[in-house]
Amino acid sequence: MARRDSSPTSTSSSLSNITVQTDKKTGVRAMSSASPSISTPPTSLDDRASVLSETTKFEQAIEVDDEAPALHTSDEAHVAAQTTPGTANSEGRRSARNARKSVTTYNVQILSGTAIHTPTKYLEKHHMNVLHGSLESMLKKEKGTPGKKKLPKPTSEAAEVSDPVEEQLVAEAAQAARRRTSSRVTDLRKEALRNLSSAGDAVASAISGGKTFVQRTLRRSMPDSRMNASQLSPVPVSLKRPRTATGAEDKYQNSPLQEKEYLQPKSKVWLKQGLYVGQHRDFDPRLSESQNRVKKRNRNSKENTTLPLPIFACDRLLNEDPRHVFRDFKLPFDTYYPLPRKVKVDGWVKLNKNRFIGDASALWKRDKQDSSQCYCDPEDGCGEACHNRIMAYECDSTNCRLTPERCGNRPFAELRRRAKGNRYDYGVEVVHTEDRGYGVRAMRTFEPNQIIVEYAGEIITQYECERRMKQVYKKDKCYYLMSFDNKMIIDATRGTIARFVNHSCEPNCEMIKWTVGGEPRMALFAGPRGIMTGEELTYDYNFDPFSQKNIQECRCGTESCRGVLGPKPKKPIEEKSVSSILVTGTKRKVQDLYDSSRAGSESTPNSPKKRRVSLGTPITAKAKKAHAETQAARERAEREATEHSRQITSRENRAMKRSTSGTGSRRSRAAFMRTNMSSSVKFTRHTTVSFKRKVPKSSALKAVKKPTSVHSTRPRTTPAHNSQKGRRTLKRPSTPIESSGAEESDSEEDTSPNITPASLRSASAKLNQLSPVNQGRMGRKTSSRAGSEQVRAVRTFTIRGAKLQQRNFSSAPRTIHKTGAGVKKIYHPAQSRSRSARGR
Numbered sequence: 001m002a003r004r005d006s007s008p009t010s011t012s013s014s015l016s017n018i019t020v021q022t023d024k025k026t027g028v029r030a031m032s033s034a035s036p037s038i039s040t041p042p043t044s045l046d047d048r049a050s051v052l053s054e055t056t057k058f059e060q061a062i063e064v065d066d067e068a069p070a071l072h073t074s075d076e077a078h079v080a081a082q083t084t085p086g087t088a089n090s091e092g093r094r095s096a097r098n099a100r101k102s103v104t105t106y107n108v109q110i111l112s113g114t115a116i117h118t119p120t121k122y123l124e125k126h127h128m129n130v131l132h133g134s135l136e137s138m139l140k141k142e143k144g145t146p147g148k149k150k151l152p153k154p155t156s157e158a159a160e161v162s163d164p165v166e167e168q169l170v171a172e173a174a175q176a177a178r179r180r181t182s183s184r185v186t187d188l189r190k191e192a193l194r195n196l197s198s199a200g201d202a203v204a205s206a207i208s209g210g211k212t213f214v215q216r217t218l219r220r221s222m223p224d225s226r227m228n229a230s231q232l233s234p235v236p237v238s239l240k241r242p243r244t245a246t247g248a249e250d251k252y253q254n255s256p257l258q259e260k261e262y263l264q265p266k267s268k269v270w271l272k273q274g275l276y277v278g279q280h281r282d283f284d285p286r287l288s289e290s291q292n293r294v295k296k297r298n299r300n301s302k303e304n305t306t307l308p309l310p311i312f313a314c315d316r317l318l319n320e321d322p323r324h325v326f327r328d329f330k331l332p333f334d335t336y337y338p339l340p341r342k343v344k345v346d347g348w349v350k351l352n353k354n355r356f357i358g359d360a361s362a363l364w365k366r367d368k369q370d371s372s373q374c375y376c377d378p379e380d381g382c383g384e385a386c387h388n389r390i391m392a393y394e395c396d397s398t399n400c401r402l403t404p405e406r407c408g409n410r411p412f413a414e415l416r417r418r419a420k421g422n423r424y425d426y427g428v429e430v431v432h433t434e435d436r437g438y439g440v441r442a443m444r445t446f447e448p449n450q451i452i453v454e455y456a457g458e459i460i461t462q463y464e465c466e467r468r469m470k471q472v473y474k475k476d477k478c479y480y481l482m483s484f485d486n487k488m489i490i491d492a493t494r495g496t497i498a499r500f501v502n503h504s505c506e507p508n509c510e511m512i513k514w515t516v517g518g519e520p521r522m523a524l525f526a527g528p529r530g531i532m533t534g535e536e537l538t539y540d541y542n543f544d545p546f547s548q549k550n551i552q553e554c555r556c557g558t559e560s561c562r563g564v565l566g567p568k569p570k571k572p573i574e575e576k577s578v579s580s581i582l583v584t585g586t587k588r589k590v591q592d593l594y595d596s597s598r599a600g601s602e603s604t605p606n607s608p609k610k611r612r613v614s615l616g617t618p619i620t621a622k623a624k625k626a627h628a629e630t631q632a633a634r635e636r637a638e639r640e641a642t643e644h645s646r647q648i649t650s651r652e653n654r655a656m657k658r659s660t661s662g663t664g665s666r667r668s669r670a671a672f673m674r675t676n677m678s679s680s681v682k683f684t685r686h687t688t689v690s691f692k693r694k695v696p697k698s699s700a701l702k703a704v705k706k707p708t709s710v711h712s713t714r715p716r717t718t719p720a721h722n723s724q725k726g727r728r729t730l731k732r733p734s735t736p737i738e739s740s741g742a743e744e745s746d747s748e749e750d751t752s753p754n755i756t757p758a759s760l761r762s763a764s765a766k767l768n769q770l771s772p773v774n775q776g777r778m779g780r781k782t783s784s785r786a787g788s789e790q791v792r793a794v795r796t797f798t799i800r801g802a803k804l805q806q807r808n809f810s811s812a813p814r815t816i817h818k819t820g821a822g823v824k825k826i827y828h829p830a831q832s833r834s835r836s837a838r839g840r
């Protein structure tokens, strides 16, 4: 043991009592502080412990590992003793920041003690003979590279050193140490740091030893002996395999191929069989719309090689399963429906509710009388029989006593709720159609008669509409104008998505006007079939093109396509024949009808089909049969009509006599009318007369000089076409774009008061007595909310094999707008003239 009590170069500092101990057995030479140092910074040990401690904390740490690290430490201590004789410190006080920013560098030519601190960033460029890092590493390097310069040996063995170079180095080192007393403190700190790093190494090796042990144990316990170190440890494999236990483990651990096998990501396996195999998905939701388009364009369209289901399978599917009988089999739209494809529409400013523009607000008349009330039971939940529903009024707290949860007649409230949900909930989206511009598609299913979307936009006056047509929209190809209440127009150029709904001659939706909170509102409702996801939404524009040049070809592609975007045909031939005969009872009319039936619907000069179908089309056997049936029915009806008119005439004459003998007051006349009408209705029950009945109005009654025969008004009646029996008859409200029949009712509306819900109820009650027909399901027809004078229902009878329709006024109206939206020249002021005035 060498003991140095004091250093010649020691200062008055506390670093004077250093003991360098050498353990001969292990060759460890450690330093310890025998006495407490004044400047010893506070440690975790208390002062006493610190004082009595034979070894420094670092030394204690070193002792944990009694193997290789100790050797380095001894060397290090040796060097330290050499370089800074009599100086040792157990504490490393360099701040962590500095330690990180720089490393100790030694110029091996100048030897230790001349350490400088080089910023790490300059290390690359540092001179070759400058070593970086701890002395320990330097020593390792020296040992590992024979022939290189060795560091000086301890002083006790200095005499034995024969290498003059080494001697010189030692001497120089001693000289430098003497010269640079001021750097002693720093050197001691370095020493301490070195000790610390050695301790760190020892701990790291201990930990790695422990891990290796755990891995070994695990490996042994695992059935799969191929488990390698990479799976047991999060540390990279390359760093974790220095020690191996067995040859077999070695084999696996050292095989890079095996490791790769485990590290590779799993690849997706696609099904080779199944319902959707072979189907192309055009849309990749991960890509944008344009990227998808490009992809689609570039895709090589391969033929679908998947065979269809065998025929017997389809047959069973369609015919044997009772639920599928007579139903088309449809695959679901898409089991995985991607995010909505947002179509950007140029120039579309979206409005969610109606907005009055200019004078429209001031001119808008709110009809105070117009209200409705329902008295439904909670069990009914305002279903089909709800009075408000029949009248196309939305229930609310003022007109319905049910709670919103119980009431089933609040479609616009439902719409409001839906709009707060997500896009799927809202349920519609704009799409590009092949040949009709934009269209609207359902993104969900809709129940029959369920509300889909509101048709809202700017409410403008006729004057403003004209102005816009002439000035603003004069170059446009599409107009989004729809006539509305109070002779106003909804311009949906700025409006809801409903403006994109296209026309179809066999539509799946209806545009219906409702009264919500006393205000009229238009909305698109699902038709009686309901809507499937993915279906394009359409409604019948029943469009009056106004002039020939505005006639557009219809591309709806349905079987019953009328060929052009035009008005609906007025009535089917059979129906027309019967009703007209009954009304007129003249041969001439029958002849007309016969002619018209021969020519089909082309007999009407305004019929759009006239331009498409030639009259010379040969009559097929089917048509001949239909014609014969019609003829027979006509003859029967003619006979009945003669009888019918005879009876009515005699009854009217009797009633006339009674009324002229009475007071002649308005009330009595009204009573007479009611009696008369009731009797007519009763009568028609048996004779299946189709007729139109007007609710008595004061103005109308005034005009009655003598009890006008019901017949006298009938010739002008145009029984509505109700191709779908038992379904609601579509009736258009008054509009400036009305066709002639509707315009007549328009003019009446202007001069006559509105029908009140009370009168409707009484009329409804009377008819209820007459007929048990479920009026909620019957077809309904009215001219408009403001002018709902013509309130009719359609009833189907079978008399002597002929199916006939009876119209009465028992059912309340469900107002359906006549004109389609957005059709060019959909509105024109001249259209407010009667059709007859326009020569139609």
Ligand SMILES: C[S@@+](CC[C@H](N)C(=O)[O-])C[C@H]1O[C@@H](n2cnc3c(N)ncnc32)[C@H](O)[C@@H]1O
Pocket: 435, 436, 437, 438, 439, 477, 478, 479, 480, 499, 500, 501, 502, 503, 504, 552, 553, 554, 555, 556, 821, 822, 823, 824
């Ligand atoms: C209210 S817009 C409907 C949306 C329109 N497709 C668009 O792109 O904005 C009415 C116009 O769509 C076109 N359209 C609608 N239904 C059609 C049909 N069945 N056949 C041909 N064109 C139709 C006509 O050009 C019509 O003027």
